[in-house]
Amino acid sequence: MTFQEFNFKTNLQKSIDDAGFKEPSPIQKDAIPVILEGKDIVGQAHTGTGKTAAFGLPILNMMKCNKEVEAVVIVPTRELAMQVSDELFKFGKYLDINTATVYGGQSYSRQLKHISNASILVATPGRFLDLLRDKKINIKPNYVIxxxxxxMLDMGFLDDIKEIFTYMPKQRQTLMFSATMPNAIKQLAKTILNEPEFITVTTSEITNSKIKQAFYVVDEYERDDALIRLYDYKNPDKSIIFCRTKKEVDRLSTFLVSQGFGAKGLHGDMEQRQREEAINAFKKGRLDVLIATDVAARGLDVNDVTHVFNYHLPFDSESYVHRIGRTGRAGKEGVAVSIVTPHEFRMLQKIQKSTGGRLEAKTIPNIKSVKDKKTNSLVEKIKAHKVDDSALLIIENLKEEYDISTIAFKLASMLTSATSVKGSNTIGKSHKDIEKLIESAVRNSSRNNDKRGGQRRRGPRSGGFKNNRNKSSSSSSSSNRRRRS
Structure with missing residues (x-):
């Protein structure tokens, strides 16, 4: 099945094509037709299965685009709010649809100004409820997601959600998406939805089993050194480095070029011509390293990417899945490397739990390990290299002054410049340090689980941390849809 079969508006289909979407995911395939029929749904699907497009595309297709808030999307965190808003704006760019993002920590006046020009509002529960209670906004959306x-239940927002819906119009289409279905969510669905259709996509593993995933723990100031050392050691043929921000992409691309890498950046602020030039150069092999924001995670289709590096972890699991999915394509094996600090262990836990992926904890190689690997690689290249006539002439000329051993040593010395390694001998945390961090993360997770029981929490849900080594993950998925009244 292709997205063309949904018969979306021409301008919406154009943005889908721009994003590189070809075939709908299971949740998109099942949910989009039901939403287009105007029915309420409860979609059970893990992060990384394409939920934003599953609700965003049909809603955009049905909207009248009349310069008032027609749709509201409620999400648990500001990071997810920004991501969902960006993705919906991208899909609606040819429909003249603006999005507004509302969350705590920003000025009310600025957010209210954005809301006044928006067709879609993406909000976290706390700030959205404040605006409604204080009557700073008066909106009657046709769609609430x-x-x-x-x-949101785990973060203690259940009461806020219930109160928010007292301000929403009775005549509306309501869509709910959740990875799990505890009783509280089922009861909420009965309260706020009208005869919903339940759509379930169960996925034991949503990451490609051919992708070997690993993480390396460093202090913040070591990120650049760690990236260079890992590149020296792994020597990837073609790779993508993912960053969170456009500014980070620009800085890192400049840094890598100064270190002798054939690298270019890719982000949304670049002109279309510049982006196309970078992508074409990368696809055709004129460029070995692409440094990108998540704008490239969807639309970039290159089958020979050997490595993906997460310079920073993304803010959510769905972005992680899209990022590492750029390698291990067309049946080939791939490698996904994440550089993390101890402060990012919570996000790492969430990614492992949401995706079912097995990320192996590794230490960054020291200088000797890298030199040994480079030397072994150089020896193998020398063994495989064919001798040509011009080389024989050079040797004959040199034999007039030196014996054959001296000539060999001189030539080898010239070649060994390629085995030089920069930076400190030791970068990042040791295995012992990482084990302590993992133990601490597991303890904190257990402590948070014990504290839940209805208390209001503002941090993301903690999950069990896995320290799996040398194990491959298998993936299987099935989708099922059934109707309930």
Whole structure:
């Protein structure tokens, strides 16, 4: 099945094509037709299965685009709010649709100004409820979407959600998405939805089993050194480095070029011509390293990417899945490397739990390890290299002054410049340090689980941390849809 079969508006289909979407995911395939029929749904699907497009595309297709808030998307965190808003704006760019993002920590006046020009409002529960209670906004959306409902339940937002819906019009289409279905979510669905259709996509593993995933723990100031050392050691043929921000992409691309890498950046602020030039150069092999924001995670289709590096972890699991999915394509094996600090262990836990992926904890190689690997690689290249006539002439000329051993040593010395390694001998945390961090993360997770029981929490849900080594993950998925009244 292709997206063309949904018969979306021409301008919406154009943005889908721009994003590189070809075939709908299971949740998109099942949910989009039901939403287009105007029915309420409860979609059970893990992060990384394409939920934003599953509700965003049909809603955009049905909207009248009349310069008032027609749709509200409620999400648990500001990071997810920004991501969902960006993705919906991208899909609606040819429909003249603006999005507004509302969350705590920003000025009310600025957010209210954005809301006044928006057709879609993406909000976290606390700030959205404040605006409604204080009558700073008076909106009557036709569509209301709850994304990651179980996450909001775990964070203590259940009462806020219930109160928010007292301000929503009775005549509306309501969509709820949740990775799990605890009783509280089922009861909420009965309260706020009208005869919903339940759509379930169960996925034991949503990451490609051919992708070997690993993480390296460093202090913040070591990120650049760690990246260079890992590149020296792994020597990737073609790779993508993912960054969170456009500014980070620009800085890192400049830094890598100064270190002798054939690298270019890719982000949304670049002109279309510049972006196309970078992508074409990367696809055709004129460029070995592409440094990108998540704008490239969807639309970039290159089958020979050997490595993906997460310079920083993304803010959510779905972005992680899209990022590492750029390698291990067309049946080939791939490698996904994440550089993390101890402060990012919570996000690492969430990614492992949401994706079912097995990320192996590794230490960054020291200088000797890298030199040994480079030397072994150089020896193998020398063995495989064919001798040509011009080389024989050079040797004959040199034999007039030196014996054959001296000539060999001189030539080898010239070649060994390629085995030089920069930076400190030791970068990042040791295995012992990492084990302590993992133990601490597991303890904190257990402590948070014990504290839940209805208390209001503002941090993301903790999950069990896995320290799996040398194990491959298998993936299987099935989708099922059934109707309930």
């Amino acid at each position: 709850l994304d990651e409902a179980d996450e």
